[in-house]
Amino acid sequence: MLNVGQIEEGIVLDHIKAGKSLSLYHYLQLDKLECTTAIIKNAKSTKMGKKDILKIECNPSLLNMDVIGFIDHTITVNVIRKGKISEKLNLELPKEITNIIKCKNPRCITSIEQELPHIFILTDHEKEIYRCKYCEEKYISID
Numbered sequence: 221m222l223n224v225g226q227i228e229e230g231i232v233l234d235h236i237k238a239g240k241s242l243s244l245y246h247y248l249q250l251d252k253l254e255c256t257t258a259i260i261k262n263a264k265s266t267k268m269g270k271k272d273i274l275k276i277e278c279n280p281s282l283l284n285m286d287v288i289g290f291i292d293h294t295i296t297v298n299v300i301r302k303g304k305i306s307e308k309l310n311l312e313l314p315k316e317i318t319n320i321i322k323c324k325n326p327r328c329i330t331s332i333e334q335e336l337p338h339i340f341i342l343t344d345h346e347k348e349i350y351r352c353k354y355c356e357e358k359y360i361s362i363d
Contacts, residue, residue, distance in 0.1 A: 257275065
């Protein structure tokens with residue numbers, strides 16, 4: 221039995237699709253933060269079969285919840301304070317995301333103007349489709 225200790229202050233991301241925790245780690249830029257992070261891959265789950273879990277010990281305000289919502293809005297987010305779950309957050313698909321993904325259209329203004337932020341707008345909530353704000357190029361996920 222694997223035992224990962226409890227955290228005093230931070231966030232536990234639970235019910236991550238198996239194999240997605242490392243991409244979430246990179247999207248959240250946890251390698252650039254001074255946070256203690258535990259990545260648990262392929263944990264047994266009655267609900268999902270297998271799942272990943274991320275335990276991040278840091279101030280929750282340092283993490284971009286839009287990134288988590290964009291990657292998978294069904295992830296369970298438990299905010300930990302004083303070693304206990306203080307709240308559970310329900311995520312939604314963000315209506316707009318900035319500098320999380322890049323436009324692949326070579327004719328897009330973001331390809332020419334390097335300092336321009338990459339902004340994508342949620343255009344179809346049901347199909348989870350995002351489009352570039354500037355050229356309307358559809359973002360295609362690489363699942």
